[in-house]
Amino acid sequence: MIMVKTTPVAKEKETPKQIAKKLENMANRIINQIHKNIDPVFTTQQRGRSNVEFCEKTKLLKLGDKSTSRNFLNIGHAKKFMQTMMVTEKTHNYLKENKTASIREIYYELKHTLGKTKENTFEEQTESDSCIVDLEHSVNTIREKLNLHANPKGTLYGDITLVDKKHNNDQFNANKLGRGGWSIMSRLEPEEIEIKKVKADYLLVIETEAMYERLVEEGFAKKNKAILISTGGQAARGTRRLIHRIHSEQKLPVYVFTDGDPYGWYIYSVIKQGSMALAAHSNFLAVPEAKYIGMTLEDVETFGLENVTERMKDGDIKRAKEMLEYPWFQNKEWKAELKLALQKKIRIEQQALANKSLSFVADEYLPKKIKKKDFLP
C-alpha cells in the first residue's frame, strides 16, 4: 500500500483569519452555484477504511484523494447539506468573534425545530460531530483551528514548563501542580500553549490512570528523568497533539506503556501512525518514532506473570486477527507478538505487575526495559 497521491494537508501556521476566509470562499462557491441555478454541492474528503492508506515513507496513516459530495437536491443529502451550512456559519462566527466552543456546545447552539415541523435541525450530537469532521476535511484544517474542541482527557506530569498564552500568559511547571498533574486541554495549538522548557530524557505515555497514579506515588518521573502522560484509554486529540509537539519540539523519545491486549496495542498504533478517523491530520498528531515498551507476552515469561494473565475474549481474538492484516503491523516483531497472543489466547494488564510488588513497575520493570531498550517497534 504505497501512497500515490494524498490530499493537501492542513498547514500548522494558518491564522483564524485565513481559516475564516476559507469558509467564506466555500460559502461563496455554493452561493454562486445557487445563483447559476445549479444544484449546490458541498465537497469533502472521503474518510474511513476505504480512503485511508499507510504511507511507508513517513510511516503515517494518510487520507487518500477520494472525495465525497453532498448535494442539496438529493433526498438523502438535503438535511446533511443544511446541517453543514449551519455548522459552517457557526464556526465562522466563532473565528470572527474569537470564541471557542466544545463540540457539544455547538450542537446545543444549533439545535432547534425546523419551521413549523416537529423535526429538529439536529437530533443527536453525532450529527453535528460528523458535520464538523466534514468541514475540517473540506477546508483542510483541524477542528481546533475552527475554534472547536472535544472534551478534554489525559494528564501531564513531570518537569515540563508550559505557558498558557490565552490566560494571562500563566507559566507553570507540571511538576509543581500536585499529584494530579496538568489536565491536558483539548486545544493545544502553539498560539495558545507554548512548550517553554523540558528537563527529561523521555516521554512515557501510560494507558491507565491507575498506573499513572502508581508511578507518581513511586516518584518515578524524578528518579528516571521522565515526563508522564496518561491517556485514560484511547488518547484524545489534545493529548495526541501534546505528545506530537513534545516529541517534535523537544526531541524527546516517546515510549508507550499499555495493557498487553488488542485495545492497548491499538492505543499505541494511533499514537505512532495516526488513526483512521483522523488520517488527514496524522502529521499533526502522530509520532512515527514512538516505541512500545509493554506489556508484552515476553514480559509474562521474563517476569513470571503466567498466573496473572487473563483469557482473551472472542472480541479480542477477532480484533487481534484484524490487526495482523494492517500494513503498519507488518514487521517481524509485532507479527510474532500478535501470533503468540493468538496462539496462547491470553492478555496481560499493566497492573498485573503489582503481583510482584506495588513498586515493582517503577523500580524494576520500566527502568530495566528502558535501559536494555527492550521495545517493540
Next chain:
Amino acid sequence: MSLQEISQAEEIAKEFKEHSVAEFFKKNMQMLGLTGKIKALTTIVHEYVTNSLDACEEAKITPDIEVQIKELGSEYYEITVKDNGPGLTKETVGKALGQLLAGTKFHRMMQMRGQQGIGAAGCTMLSQITTGKATQVITGTGHGHPISLDLTIDPKKNQAKIANLVELKTAFKGTLIRAKFKGMKYVNSEQAPLEYLRRTAIANPHAQITLIEPTKQKIVFKRTLKDIPKQPLEMKPHPKGVNVDELSTLSKYTNAKQVSSFLKNEFDRVGDKAIAEIQKNVSFDLKKDPKKIEWDEAEEIVKQFRKINFISPRTDGLRPIGEERIKKSLTSIVQPEFLSVLTRKATVYRGGFPFQIEVAIAYGGNAGKGNVKNEDGIIEKKMEIMRFANRAPLLFDTGGCAITKAVQSIDWKRYGIKDFEKAPITIFVNLISVHIPYTSAGKQAINDEVEIMEELRLALMNSGRKAGQFISGKKREQERKMKKELFYKFIPEIASALEGITTASKIKLEKELEHLVLEKLKLEDAEEQAEIEKEINGTSKEKKENSEKEPLKKKKETISESE
C-alpha cells in the same frame, strides 16, 4: 324471460296439479333462491321493485319507488313498496300478484330484468304460508277511483282471491303493495335490501328510490337523470341458442301452419337457404303442422341448427345503460375521485345469444366497500365488485360468477394498482343479454362462457389501465408534494447560514433554492411520466393481440340470408 325459463314454468305449472302450491314452495325454497333469512328479505324487495321499474319503464314514467321495512316481531317483517307506475286494474291485479308464474314477461325474447326468484305472486304466496295473512294492494291507474283490496292465492286452483275490495276517494296513481313475512332477518350486510337498492339505483339513474329501514332511518337514492331508457326490442331466438325442449315448446304456441314457416317466423336468421339445407337432412317433411312435431323430429331440427353457419344474431335489440348514464349515477352515488366507464360493442356468445358488457371502475371517494375504522382509527377499504345482469344487481354466489372470475383473472399490479384487494375501488359490471346464462336456477351467478369472459376481461383491462394511470398519477402527486415539503423545510436555514457567512441576500437565496427544487421535481415527473407511458404502451400492444384472438371475428363463412 328465456325459453329455458318458459319450459321450467311449464314444468312447475304441471306440478301444481299434483301438489299443493304451499308444499311445492316449501320443497323448492332453495331452487327459488329463498335460502337464508337475509336473502329471502332481499329477494322479496327485489321482486316488488323490479316489477315497479319494469312497469314504469313500459309506461314511460320516471319511477319513484319507496320501500319501507317494518319489524313487527322476531324475524317478522312488513314490507311496503309504493311506486308511481301505471297502476293495476281489478282484473290485472289478480294476475300480476295472485297467480303464480303468470307474469307479463312470459314468452318474450327480450332483454328484461327478469325474475330472479319467485315473482311478485310468489311473494303473496310466501306471505300467506308464513303468516297466514293476505297481501294488501292499493292501486290507481289515473282513470276512475283507486282501489284497495286484500289478496290471497287459492293454491289448489292457482287463482287470486280478492277480499275487502273498496274504492278510495283519495287520488292515487301507482301501486302500493304491503305484505307480512316471517322467518327472515333484516341486517346491514352486503346482501341486504339497502345494498340491493343502492345498486339498483346505480343501474337505474332515472329512478328515485327511497328506503325506510326498520330503525325508521330514511335513505334516498336520488334520481340523476330524467329521461327514461329506451325499451329493449323484442328479438326472435337465434337457431344457435335453442335446445330441443325449447323448440318443441315454441312449436306449440306458433300460428304457423308449416314447420318451415314456423322456423322462419319464430327464429332469427333462418331463411329459405337454411330451410332447404334442413329439409335435405331431416327424415320428415317440413310442410308438416308444427303443433304435431314429435320430440325426435325437434331433435333432428336442432341438430341441423348446430351444423349450419348462420349469421350472428342481431344485437340492436339490446339496451345497455350507456356510458353517460353510468357515469352520472356513479358520480352521484359513489362520488369517486376517478371514474372510467366503458360500454363495449354488443357481441354474441355460443353463436346464438347477443350480449353486451358495461364496465365502470370508480376509485376514491365512497368507492370500495367497508367504511369501518380499524384499531388505529383508519378507515379500511376493500375492493368491491357490483355485478348486474340486465341492470338487476346480483348479490349472491359471488365466487361462482364469471364477473368475479374475470376481475380476479386480471393482474391489477400491472396497471399500477398495487394492493388491489384493499384499494378503495368499486368495479361495476353490467351484463346485458336476452338470455343471461346463469349457473343455476338461483340466478345469482353468470356462467363463464368463453366469449363473455373474453369481453369482460377486455373491458376490465381497458378501464383498469385508465384507473391505474390515475392512481399512479395521484401517488406521484403525493410523492411530489412530500418531496417538495422535505426540501423546502431546509431552505430557510441554508439561506440564513449562507447570508451569515457572506453578504448574500437570504431572501434571494431562498427564492432561488425553491426554484431549483421545483425544477428538479418537474424534471423527475416528466421522466416518470415517460416511463409510465412506455409501460402502458407495452400493455396496450398486448391488448391488441388479445382482441385479435377474439374467436367470433374469424368466422367469415356464414350463410348470408335475411328474413
